[in-house]
Amino acid sequence: xxxxxxxxxxxxxTAIGDDVTQNYHSLFxxxxxxxxxxxxxxxxxxxxxxxxxxxxxxxxxxxxxxxxPKNSSxxxxxxxxxxxxxxxxxxxxxxxxxxxxxxxxxxxxxxxEQHFPHLLQDNQLIQRRxxxxxxxxxxxxxxxxSLVTSISTACSSAANAIxxxxxxxxxxxxxxxLVGGSDALSRFTINGFDSLMLLxxxxxxxxxxxxxxxxxxxxAGFLVLESIESLKxxxxxxxxxxxxxxxxNDAFHQTSTSEHGEGAYLAMKQALAxxxxxxxxxxxxxxxxxxxxxxxxxxxxxxxxxxxDQIPPFSSxxxxxxxxxxxxxxxxxxxxLLALQHQLAFANLRFENAMDRPSLEPIxxxxxxxxxxxxxxxxxFGGNCSTLIFSHEQSLY
Amino acid sequence: MNKVYINAASICxxxxxxxxxxxxxxxxxxxxxxHKLLSPNATRRMSKAVKMGIFCSxxxxxxxxxxxxxxxxxxxxxxxxxDSDKFLQSIVxxxxxxxxxxxxxxxxxxxxxxxxxxxxxxxxxNMTYSQGxxxxxSAVLDAYIQLTMNERNTLLVGAVEELSAISIKVxxxxxxxxxxxxxxxxSQSEGxxxxxxxxQQDQHTRAELTDISIYSATTKLSSEAQLLAFVKKNxxxxxxxxxxxxxxxxxxxxxxxxxxxxxxxxxINYQLQIGCFDTDIVFALDLALKLLYNQTLVQKSSPxxxxxxxxxxxxICNFGEQNSLMLLxxx
Numbered sequence: 047x048x049x050x051x052x053x054x055x056x057x058x059x060t061a062i063g064d065d066v067t068q069n070y071h072s073l074f075x076x077x078x079x080x081x082x083x084x085x086x087x088x089x090x091x092x093x094x095x096x097x098x099x100x101x102x103x104x105x106x107x108x109x110x111x112x113x114x115p116k117n118s119s120x121x122x123x124x125x126x127x128x129x130x131x132x133x134x135x136x137x138x139x140x141x142x143x144x145x146x147x148x149x150x151x152x153x154x155x156x157x158x159e160q161h162f163p164h165l166l167q168d169n170q171l172i173q174r175r176x177x178x179x180x181x182x183x184x185x186x187x188x189x190x191x192s193l194v195t196s197i198s199t200a201c202s203s204a205a206n207a208i209x210x211x212x213x214x215x216x217x218x219x220x221x222x223x224l225v226g227g228s229d230a231l232s233r234f235t236i237n238g239f240d241s242l243m244l245l246x247x248x249x250x251x252x253x254x255x256x257x258x259x260x261x262x263x264x265x266a267g268f269l270v271l272e273s274i275e276s277l278k279x280x281x282x283x284x285x286x287x288x289x290x291x292x293x294x295n296d297a298f299h300q301t302s303t304s305e306h307g308e309g310a311y312l313a314m315k316q317a318l319a320x321x322x323x324x325x326x327x328x329x330x331x332x333x334x335x336x337x338x339x340x341x342x343x344x345x346x347x348x349x350x351x352x353x354x355d356q357i358p359p360f361s362s363x364x365x366x367x368x369x370x371x372x373x374x375x376x377x378x379x380x381x382x383l384l385a386l387q388h389q390l391a392f393a394n395l396r397f398e399n400a401m402d403r404p405s406l407e408p409i410x411x412x413x414x415x416x417x418x419x420x421x422x423x424x425x426x427f428g429g430n431c432s433t434l435i436f437s438h439e440q441s442l443y
Numbered sequence: 444m445n446k447v448y449i450n451a452a453s454i455c456x457x458x459x460x461x462x463x464x465x466x467x468x469x470x471x472x473x474x475x476x477x478h479k480l481l482s483p484n485a486t487r488r489m490s491k492a493v494k495m496g497i498f499c500s501x502x503x504x505x506x507x508x509x510x511x512x513x514x515x516x517x518x519x520x521x522x523x524x525x526d527s528d529k530f531l532q533s534i535v536x537x538x539x540x541x542x543x544x545x546x547x548x549x550x551x552x553x554x555x556x557x558x559x560x561x562x563x564x565x566x567x568x569n570m571t572y573s574q575g576x577x578x579x580x581s582a583v584l585d586a587y588i589q590l591t592m593n594e595r596n597t598l599l600v601g602a603v604e605e606l607s608a609i610s611i612k613v614x615x616x617x618x619x620x621x622x623x624x625x626x627x628x629x630s631q632s633e634g635x636x637x638x639x640x641x642x643q644q645d646q647h648t649r650a651e652l653t654d655i656s657i658y659s660a661t662t663k664l665s666s667e668a669q670l671l672a673f674v675k676k677n678x679x680x681x682x683x684x685x686x687x688x689x690x691x692x693x694x695x696x697x698x699x700x701x702x703x704x705x706x707x708x709x710x711i712n713y714q715l716q717i718g719c720f721d722t723d724i725v726f727a728l729d730l731a732l733k734l735l736y737n738q739t740l741v742q743k744s745s746p747x748x749x750x751x752x753x754x755x756x757x758x759i760c761n762f763g764e765q766n767s768l769m770l771l772x773x774x
Contacts, residue, residue, distance in 0.1 A: 089539040142661075151551070153573075162531050163613050172614065176520060177552060178574035182764065191659045194765065195574040195581040198522065198552035206570060210585055217588045237534050238547035295515075295560040295569040301548050312566055427548070428557025430569055 049320050050287040050437070051215045052277055054222075055138070055270030056380045057131025059124055060367045061097035061263055064109070065131050070384050073392050074412070078366045080249050080261050083231070090236050094245065097263025097368025098231055099124065112187050119154030119174055120230035120264070122183035128266035128376075129188060129224055136270035137282060138222070145193040145220050146185050147211045149203030149227035151372035151426075153177035153196070156230040180228065188224075198372065200426030201334075202293070203227050204267065205375035205434050209291035211271050221276040226268030227376035235371065236262060242301065244338050250369075252335035252362035253342050253408045255399040260336045263368025267376030286383045289419070289437040290321025296429030302340050307348030309431035310334075314352050314421065317433035321419070328358045328435075329417040330391040332382050333408070334425045335362020336369050345423065346406040359415065361394035361408045375424035375432065382420040382436045389417050444591045445642035447652045448774065453502035454729045455495045456634035456717040468611050469630035469718040474498055480562055488545075489558070490525045492605040495635035496555040497562060499601060503637040504563065506647050513595035514568025515556050516586050518578030518602040520721030522552035522571075528609035555603050568595060576692055576763035578602060579722040580657050583640075583769065587655050590642040601637030602722035628694070632718025636725025638732075644774065649732040653677050653756075653770040660766055666697060670760070671704065673768045681705065685754045686734065688727040690714050692763035724761045728769070731757040735773040 058065065061079025062072035072079070079097045083090050099106075106123040107114055110130070114123065125148060133141060158175035165171045173179050177198045185194040193214075197207045204227025211225030229235075239245050239262060246259035271288060294316060296309025303309065318325060334345055342362075349357060363381050370377055385391055394408035418438045425431045457469045476486055476498050486494060496517065504512060527550040533542050551557075553571035560569050568589075572581035579602035589595045640652070654677050660666040674681060686709040691697055698710055713726050734754045759769040 159531060159534075163535065163609070163616075165613060176573070176575060177522065178520060178578065181574065191661050193584075193657045194659075195572055195577065195657070197570065198573045199556075199569070199571050200551050200553055210570075213585065213588045213592075213594075217592055219588070233534060233539070234531065234547075237539055237542055238530065238544065238550075241542040241544035241547055293568050293570065295557070295566050297560045297564050297566050300551075300554065300557060300561070309566065426553070427551045428553040428569070428571075429560060430553055430557065 049216060050274065050289045051212045051271045052274055052287055053269050053285045053383060054272050054282055055132040055136030056285060056383060057128040057135065058265065058267040058377055058380050059099055059127045060265035060370065060377055061099060062366050066380060073366060076393055076395060078395055080368055086231060086233055088233055094236060095247065095249065095261045096231055097261060099264055114187055115183055117157055117170060117174060118183050119157045119180050121150055121153055121156060121228045122180040124230060124264065124266040125180060125184045125228035126187045128226060128228065128268045129184060132224065132268040132270050138270060141188045141190045143192050144190055145214055145223045146181060146190050147195055147197065147207040147223060147225045148181040148184060149197045149207035149372050149376065150177055150180055150229050151198060151200050151203055152229065152232055152235055153180045155234045156232040159233050199430040200428060201371050201374060202424040202426040202430045202432040203372035205424040205432035206293055208269060208288065208375065208379060208434060209293065212288055212291060215271055215273045222270060222272040224268060224270055226266065227373040228266035229264060229370055229372040231262060231264040246337065249396060250337035250365055251396040252337040252365055252394055253346065253401065254397050255401050257337045257342060260338055261368040263370040265367060265370045265373050265377055267373060267380050269379060284439045286386045286439050287437045288434060290317040290323065290435035292316035292320055293432045296431055298429055301427050303344040303425065305344065306351065307344035309429050310345050310348035310423065310425060311351050313431040313433040314348065314423065317421065317435050321435045323419060323435065325353045326356055327419050328421045329415060330385050330420045331358055331360035332378050332420060332422040333360050333362045334423040335364055337364060341425065343401060346401065346404050350404045350406060357406065359391045359409045359413050361392055363392055365395035375422065378422050379434060379436065382422045385420050386417055386436060386438045390414055391417065445593055447587055447590045448641050448644050448648045449638050449650055449652055449732060450641050450645055450647045451503045451506060451639035452649060452729050452732050453499040454636035454725055455499050456726050457632050459716045467630055468606055469632040470606055471633050490523055490549055490605065492523050492603050493555050493558050496559060496601065496603045499635045499637035500559045500599060503599060503639050507639060509563055511597050512565055512567060512599060513597050515559050515565060515599045516570045516582040517556040518572045518582040518722055519552060519555065519604060520573055520575050520578045521604055522573060523550050523554050524605055524607040524610055526550040528607045532609055576721050576761055577657050577765045577767050579724055580655060580761065580767040584655050584657060586640045587652065590640060593642065596643060597639065597641040599637060600640050601635060602725050603635035604633050604720040604722050606631065606633045629714050630718040632720050634717065634720055634723065636729055638728065648774050650735040650771045651774050653772050656768045658766055666766060670768060677770050679756055681708065684708050684756050684758050686711060687758045687760060688713060688731055689760040689762065690724050690727055697762045724759065727759045731759055731771050735771060
């Protein structure tokens with residue numbers, strides 16, 4: 047595994063918990079976090095089902111207990127909470143020289159749209175809209191003076207941010223990096239997915255024959271990645287390894303995926319090659335599984351193409367959190383690491399009936415198993431398909 | 444470690460004539476795109492950002508066997524602003540009812556990279572970076588690492604920004620005193636630039652990208668110290684740098700604050716020529732490639748006197764919230 051980097055910290059906030067422990071507890075108890083929208087006024091408030099973080103922005107600032115710039119986006123606040131937890135677990139107090147790579151789809155749209163088009167004569171609000179502003183605020187809160195950058199490739203953003211962070215480490219440009227993703231719910235994305243008729247008015251049911259679309263969610267998930275070489279000098283607990291990563295393009299359509307899931311197939315195949323693993327080595331797949339007709343059918347098709355008749359247990363955890371867009375791969379990276387840590391493949395909630403073509407069943411209940419390698423998928427608009435592979439702490443040596 | 448070469452370049456920016464006549468906002472005249480891959484129908488639906496991206500990409504990949512292209516990396520600070528504005532406005536005006544999904548679909552930051560992939564049927568790596576004035580350099584850094592580590596061999600790397608009428612209106616509606624022209628004398632503009640990066644030299648190779656660095660100037664490590672350290676790391680002396688081409692977020696000349704180290708170096712700010720946009724550094728890269736490849740630059744309103752000096756090493760600097768340095772060498 048020449049491409050492996052160690053994970054030494056993880057932190058998150060989602061609709062099912064304010065930290066990693068709470069998230070694991072909710073997963074374990076099969077408690078989802080999908081409720082009607084509370085924080086965003088307008089047509090969708092108290093109507094549309096979403097995986098919303100319960101806290102208001104003011105409460106998030108209070109939780110953070112840090113000085114934050116005026117009108118900081120919710121995206122940056124969620125990111126800061128998750129990032130703080132990850133750094134604390136990795137025992138990192140000095141962040142000055144630590145690069146930050148953040149994935150997000152719409153950045154500070156949540157705060158910008160509240161004032162558009164009347165921006166309160168506030169120049170800063172214009173800036174808030176820039177995707178890179180949320181990561182800039184995050185770096186400011188954390189006190190990083192190193193490279194700070196953002197990747198915005200829709201729903202695979204965080205996976206690509208994690209992979210780029212790994213490249214910074216593998217190339218020797220950094221000993222450790224903070225990587226992940228954050229996206230707040232916004233009127234912009236809720237109405238966007240609504241206009242595409244992709245929102246379900248029921249609780250989402252990934253991979254079910256009767257699935258009727260997705261529920262949006264919000265949150266953040268961040269990891270600390272460190273070089274194996276530098277950990278040899280200063281040992282600390284390793285939570286698992288990022289052992290493979292890949293990104294490929296479906297090159298089929300801006301929003302829908304090709305019939306045979308070509309991009310998804312290529313991403314999974316290339317990630318396995320980068321980890322030097324065969325498909326048989328994968329013990330659990332945390333699928334993208336948005337519960338839209340198109341995604342689940344084509345993702346399942348790609349899984350069948352690659353794994354043939356030896357399909358590992360797979361599930362989508364979006365039934366718990368909703369689809370958190372640019373943050374999803376950061377959040378689900380942590381679920382993959384929790385699956386390794388607890389040797390447990392998570393139940394795909396609300397699964398009842400298998401799809402027709404392909405006929406493929408996710409695990410309907412939690413499944414204790416020997417889990418050494420977990421594959422995590424994230425696919426986005428623009429044909430953007432990314433796969434990460436996480437491996438058990440004892441799998442390398 | 445492999446070396447990184449730049450084998451093709453295409454940019455689309457405002458002309459100096461336009462800049463002379465422009466007000467605060469300087470729009471690019473879109474070149475007509477005629478290409479066998481594009482139907483007129485297809486281009487009609489494309490936003491300006493996508494069109495500029497497609498135009499430059501097609502030019503940049505012109506000499507390339509499409510099968511050898513391993514991916515597309517784009518930097519864009521503001522992304523597809525026109526469609527994003529359009530969707531925001533429809534939410535407000537139509538009170539969230541009967542919204543057309545088209546502007547939402549096209550508002551996604553990675554629309555340009557995705558559309559290029561779709562057009563040239565590229566299933567390789569597809570990445571979009573968005574981080575203010577270092578959006579392009581983030582993409583360059585990613586490409587540089589992958590090429591030097593031999594993860595991939597040939598990549599299309601570019602950047603694009605578009606102006607949007609709605610955003611201009613919103614910005615102009617307040618803070619009249621701080622309009623861009625009055626604060627910096629440089630218009631807000633738009634543009635694109637795409638380049639072929641490869642770890643293989645070919646007959647079209649323009650220059651070598653020796654190194655790239657993105658950093659924040661801190662009290663401990665000033666811009667000057669970072670710059671000198673970067674040059675030294677790459678085993679080049681300041682005397683060997685034939686020109687420094689720089690862009691900046693601010694009006695003041697960043698080199699005024701820097702010591703006499705650069706007294707003898709030709710220093711060029713390009714933004715007076717084309718206006719400024721967050722990824723305007725693509726113009727600096729194109730200019731550097733031309734200087735290294737042609738050795739002189741004969742161009743109307745060029746800021747560079749047509750000297751006989753030869754160009755071997757050019758440093759490109761970008762100063763903003765984060766700074767960047769790119770060192771280019773002639774091949």
